[in-house]
Amino acid sequence: MTFGKQYDEYLSFFEGELKRFCAEMDYRPPVLCESMRYSLLSGGKRVRPVLFFGALAHFGGDYTKEAGLAIALECIHTYSLIHDDLPAMDNDDFRRGNPSNHRVFGEANAILAGDALLSEGMCLLLKEGKKSERHLRAAQYLADAAGAKGMIAGQSADLLYTGKTGGEEELGFIYAHKTGKLITAPIVMAAILCGGDEEKAEKFGEALGTLFQLTDDILDVKGESAKMGKTLGKDREEDKLTCVKVYGMERAELLADRTAANCHAHLRALGGDGFLASLVDLVRTRDN
Amino acid sequence: MTFGKQYDEYLSFFEGELKRFCAEMDYRPPVLCESMRYSLLSGGKRVRPVLFFGALAHFGGDYTKEAGLAIALECIHTYSLIHDDLPAMDNDDFRRGNPSNHRVFGEANAILAGDALLSEGMCLLLKEGKKSERHLRAAQYLADAAGAKGMIAGQSADLLYTGKTGGEEELGFIYAHKTGKLITAPIVMAAILCGGDEEKAEKFGEALGTLFQLTDDILDVKGESAKMGKTLGKDREEDKLTCVKVYGMERAELLADRTAANCHAHLRALGGDGFLASLVDLVRTRDN
Numbered sequence: 001m002t003f004g005k006q007y008d009e010y011l012s013f014f015e016g017e018l019k020r021f022c023a024e025m026d027y028r029p030p031v032l033c034e035s036m037r038y039s040l041l042s043g044g045k046r047v048r049p050v051l052f053f054g055a056l057a058h059f060g061g062d063y064t065k066e067a068g069l070a071i072a073l074e075c076i077h078t079y080s081l082i083h084d085d086l087p088a089m090d091n092d093d094f095r096r097g098n099p100s101n102h103r104v105f106g107e108a109n110a111i112l113a114g115d116a117l118l119s120e121g122m123c124l125l126l127k128e129g130k131k132s133e134r135h136l137r138a139a140q141y142l143a144d145a146a147g148a149k150g151m152i153a154g155q156s157a158d159l160l161y162t163g164k165t166g167g168e169e170e171l172g173f174i175y176a177h178k179t180g181k182l183i184t185a186p187i188v189m190a191a192i193l194c195g196g197d198e199e200k201a202e203k204f205g206e207a208l209g210t211l212f213q214l215t216d217d218i219l220d221v222k223g224e225s226a227k228m229g230k231t232l233g234k235d236r237e238e239d240k241l242t243c244v245k246v247y248g249m250e251r252a253e254l255l256a257d258r259t260a261a262n263c264h265a266h267l268r269a270l271g272g273d274g275f276l277a278s279l280v281d282l283v284r285t286r287d288n
Numbered sequence: 289m290t291f292g293k294q295y296d297e298y299l300s301f302f303e304g305e306l307k308r309f310c311a312e313m314d315y316r317p318p319v320l321c322e323s324m325r326y327s328l329l330s331g332g333k334r335v336r337p338v339l340f341f342g343a344l345a346h347f348g349g350d351y352t353k354e355a356g357l358a359i360a361l362e363c364i365h366t367y368s369l370i371h372d373d374l375p376a377m378d379n380d381d382f383r384r385g386n387p388s389n390h391r392v393f394g395e396a397n398a399i400l401a402g403d404a405l406l407s408e409g410m411c412l413l414l415k416e417g418k419k420s421e422r423h424l425r426a427a428q429y430l431a432d433a434a435g436a437k438g439m440i441a442g443q444s445a446d447l448l449y450t451g452k453t454g455g456e457e458e459l460g461f462i463y464a465h466k467t468g469k470l471i472t473a474p475i476v477m478a479a480i481l482c483g484g485d486e487e488k489a490e491k492f493g494e495a496l497g498t499l500f501q502l503t504d505d506i507l508d509v510k511g512e513s514a515k516m517g518k519t520l521g522k523d524r525e526e527d528k529l530t531c532v533k534v535y536g537m538e539r540a541e542l543l544a545d546r547t548a549a550n551c552h553a554h555l556r557a558l559g560g561d562g563f564l565a566s567l568v569d570l571v572r573t574r575d576n
Contacts, residue, residue, distance in 0.1 A: 083403060109447070116440045119406065119410075119431070120436050122407075122410035126413060139414060152320065
């Protein structure tokens, strides 16, 4: 199967499961459910669930059995976007081509929608954790990755270094945490569930997370906002610590190429893989 | 042992464990850990952990073994206070007698401190859930109680009915969710862990949750802000849906008395208990 077809297969399976999950959100008050659904169903490339499914297939697992963990992953990712877009945080009016959550539902509802998606993600992890010891360990890995030592530490550092001087070390911390943790998690979770090499999976995930944020920073300067679905040029405007600020565009692009090569090397150590290798190339060459 | 001495024993055990938990928060960036610690260690009556310990003792359990779940409970409660105090939400400048989290650390850091405490609470639940099947079930009960169908639904309804007309039914929904869920959880968790009667525990918890919010609404009108450690009179100013608004003060007081009697009846159905009965009386007669 071609890469594109495989991606679509994973994506359409995930979208179907996610729609089913959202259809069950019919409790009170309606505004809470609506605001959660609005952000969950606003599309996006679903990189993390697709990565999880691709890694499961790589390690010999059956991805159709792990929709619960994939939805938990997307709930947690989506909550982080809603809170990140808030006026007190990055103050973004657009996300995935649509008005951001607080622009539609107001700040208070957006804070609660984020809290609710984080909570529901964690509830799903506890539910999935009941299936087996491996599931509980995979769930714990994701929860830790999203937590105070993980993604949130990265968000906090991102705020801390905005408008300040900072170099390679600080940038590396932001990359590894803000983006890296939730890109690494699906790969390591797949290894845990299938008995794969967790350490090598983690190394591959960390490299891919770095690549993802490098290209994100580069696209904030060079991308087209219509394709990206959000306002661009904001990093420079707000003086964010990005690879473009630290290295300049030319060296940032070289670094992205080197990091992509690094991803492929780590992937070969994991036994190589057609789908995951193409996913690395997609992350490097994407325009959205 | 007298009620006061027993309360102090639970409290001092809990404070010791919580301090140890906070001492391990020494990761990057410091501002994240500081803001989490600031709110976690700002005192308060620790009603939920004490209630959990009292209920464990009632059902024949050993409370000193369940510090992890008690800390998870307090992390989740504390996150809800931090987010509730935000300018976009209730806009409260004081909490537990100190400036609220966003007044000290700024809005963005307060949002992240709340996210981090919710996440760390959930991480603790997954960790505790590994101990036994009963622990996992108790952890799941708390996660659900805090989630989108639980406490957050109550917060959302509280916002929704602010400045609007609403009656007994709407008030009941807010009470049962915003406050009731996290008061009921420690009692049911204790029943789950010790093999007690979960249904009766839930009934008692729901009545106690209602009593807690009734007295909270009453104290917002009649209390002393120095004792309460927060600005009072805000419910009326913001036209919140409270028992005083729906019933008037006189009938609200009568309802609180009837609800306290109701708590005692449910407690008798659970086999009666000196400590928990005194805790009911404390909730009814408290001035803070």
